[in-house]
Amino acid sequence: MTKIMKYFWKENLGIVLLMIGEGVGLTIASLLNAAILNDLIQFNFLQFWLHVLQLVIAFIGFLLFTYLKIRRICSVRQQMATKLRHDTIKKLFATSYTNFNKNTVGTYASWVTNDVNQIEQAGFMPFYELLSGLIKSTLALIALLSFHWSLILMIFVELFILVQLPRLFNKKMRTVTTEVSKKNEAFLSKMTDYLAAYDTIFVFRKFAFILEKVKKASIELGIAKNQQAKVMAGVTIAGGLGNVFGQVSVFALTGYLALLQKVSIGSISATGSLASEIFNTFGNISQYLSSINSTQPLFEKMYQIEEIPEIINKDFVLSKGFELENLTFGYQHKPLLKDLHFTFELSKKYAIIGQSGSGKSTILNLLSGKMKSYTGKLTLGNTALSELSLGQLYQHVLYIDQNPYVFNGTIRENLEMGDTYSENELWDALKNAGMEQFVLALPKGIAADVGENGKFISGGQRQRLTLARGLLRNKNIILLDEGTANLDNETALNIEKMLVEKEALTVIMVTHQLRAEIAEKLDGILELT
Numbered sequence: 240m241t242k243i244m245k246y247f248w249k250e251n252l253g254i255v256l257l258m259i260g261e262g263v264g265l266t267i268a269s270l271l272n273a274a275i276l277n278d279l280i281q282f283n284f285l286q287f288w289l290h291v292l293q294l295v296i297a298f299i300g301f302l303l304f305t306y307l308k309i310r311r312i313c314s315v316r317q318q319m320a321t322k323l324r325h326d327t328i329k330k331l332f333a334t335s336y337t338n339f340n341k342n343t344v345g346t347y348a349s350w351v352t353n354d355v356n357q358i359e360q361a362g363f364m365p366f367y368e369l370l371s372g373l374i375k376s377t378l379a380l381i382a383l384l385s386f387h388w389s390l391i392l393m394i395f396v397e398l399f400i401l402v403q404l405p406r407l408f409n410k411k412m413r414t415v416t417t418e419v420s421k422k423n424e425a426f427l428s429k430m431t432d433y434l435a436a437y438d439t440i441f442v443f444r445k446f447a448f449i450l451e452k453v454k455k456a457s458i459e460l461g462i463a464k465n466q467q468a469k470v471m472a473g474v475t476i477a478g479g480l481g482n483v484f485g486q487v488s489v490f491a492l493t494g495y496l497a498l499l500q501k502v503s504i505g506s507i508s509a510t511g512s513l514a515s516e517i518f519n520t521f522g523n524i525s526q527y528l529s530s531i532n533s534t535q536p537l538f539e540k541m542y543q544i545e546e547i548p549e550i551i552n553k554d555f556v557l558s559k560g561f562e563l564e565n566l567t568f569g570y571q572h573k574p575l576l577k578d579l580h581f582t583f584e585l586s587k588k589y590a591i592i593g594q595s596g597s598g599k600s601t602i603l604n605l606l607s608g609k610m611k612s613y614t615g616k617l618t619l620g621n622t623a624l625s626e627l628s629l630g631q632l633y634q635h636v637l638y639i640d641q642n643p644y645v646f647n648g649t650i651r652e653n654l655e656m657g658d659t660y661s662e663n664e665l666w667d668a669l670k671n672a673g674m675e676q677f678v679l680a681l682p683k684g685i686a687a688d689v690g691e692n693g694k695f696i697s698g699g700q701r702q703r704l705t706l707a708r709g710l711l712r713n714k715n716i717i718l719l720d721e722g723t724a725n726l727d728n729e730t731a732l733n734i735e736k737m738l739v740e741k742e743a744l745t746v747i748m749v750t751h752q753l754r755a756e757i758a759e760k761l762d763g764i765l766e767l768t
């Protein structure tokens with residue numbers, strides 16, 4: 240948490256200044272309480288009314304600073320949460336393909352929702368409460384010193400004992416918070432999975448089965464949260480006991496000093512409220528620190544994502560296509576591809592065929608730099624793929640996998656994905672992907688919404704939309720995994736023809752259905768067994 244607080248140091252300094260303003264207002268109000276009581280004891284009515292007026296002004300100042308502080312904390316807290324979410328996703332995008340796939344999408348969603356919320360509630364909020372309390376306590380201690388030194392001495396001894404308390408709870412708090420985070424991850428992951436499977440659940444009428452699973456996952460999450468609340472309750476009680484003891488002892492000592500005529504009688508109302516400020520803060524310190532401490536594992540989880548730096552290979556020239564030599568690869572040490580030799584020359588057209596599970600998509604995954612744990616040689620141009628940054632690779636390569644994602648937005652947004660293209664370029668891409676007539680016939684045309692993962696359009700239309708999105712990018716090499724599998728024979732044939740007839744384009748397509756009209760135009764076929 241220190242890291243993010245430091246990053247926003249200017250904003251946090253502003254908050255500290257507002258807290259000081261708030262604390263000064265409150266301390267002055269406490270001191271005025273003593274003065275008012277003394278005025279009454281001495282029947283000094285003029286002074287009494289003057290002090291009451293000053294008290295009102297002090298309270299107005301206090302409330303004004305409190306208002307500004309609350310507003311500012313809320314805004315800075317949101318800025319820090321946004322930075323955390325942004326940095327986490329940025330790191331996830333900068334890690335390797337294999338690392339990203341170690342967790343489910345639901346887990347990552349949980350990090351940037353549940354965990355960030357937990358950091359806000361259990362980390363940032365207690366931190367500001369503690370900071371505000373410490374500032375008020377420091378001012379209160381200074382004010383108390385103006386009454387009698389013995390008060391400060393006694394408070395210091397008691398505070399020393401109070402601040403030892405958090406240590407007793409640190410370990411337990413970390414454990415229960417980590418457990419809540421894990422259960423949150425599991426819960427969100429399961430929910431994402433069940434809801435994404437809605438169509439399957441719908442046709443199998445498995446609602447009761449899924450509801451039972453939802454209930455079980457929710458109960459498991461509830462147990463972890465209860466466990467956390469139990470530890471929190473223990474921390475609160477321990478702090479509360481110290482707090483009560485401290486306040487009573489200051490009250491008693493001031494009374495004793497007043498009896499000895501070392502302090503005025505009115506002091507008792509000021510020392511009481513000043514001491515309550517100090518002991519409220521330090522009484523809750525164990526709770527604040529345990530809570531802040533408990534968020535540490537959540538930060539660690541986000542910060543430990545390994546970023547793989549993009550190192551640009553300056554010597555790279557796309558002088559030739561992909562060359563595979565003795566290429567061997569397997570998942571989890573299970574051999575799949577063995578000693579493969581093949582050359583995909585630039586501007587030529589290839590198909591990869593073979594039985595289901597023979598490794599066709601895996602080859603495209605290797606060519607597109609997603610899998611790196613192969614042995615043998617795999618080069619593009621004059622450079623080994625392992626020495627090429629993904630940015631450089633994707634400057635030339637377009638990979639359309641078996642399930643390309645269609646975003647919940649318009650056709651135009653799905654095509655552009657944040658880039659800018661002319662109307663002509665957009666429509667050319669739609670035409671080449673066999674999508675032009677369909678889009679023209681839509682009431683909203685290119686501005687039509689496609690829904691979540693394109694659920695408002697057909698499977699074939701989704702495939703053509705993602706193909707158009709790829710064609711727009713004008714890359715030299717296209718890797719197409721069953722890119723026309725969902726299309727009718729005629730549309731599929733037209734698209735494949737369009738691709739193999741593009742002279743400059745290197746085409747490597749995985750297909751189950753190699754049509755004779757296409758096969759005769761190919762320069763090579765890689766058949767896997």
Ligand SMILES: Nc1ncnc2c1ncn2[C@@H]1O[C@H](COP(=O)(O)OP(=O)(O)OP(=O)(O)O)[C@@H](O)[C@H]1O
Nearest residue numbers: 570571575593594595596597598599600601602749
């Ligand atoms: N991420 C993965 N982890 C472990 N095994 C995997 C993974 N991806 C694929 N496999 C396995 O590797 C083998 C080859 O998979 P691949 O997807 O390359 O086959 P394919 O020839 O493209 O199949 P299909 O024609 O059915 O799409 C399969 O047995 C598959 O179960």
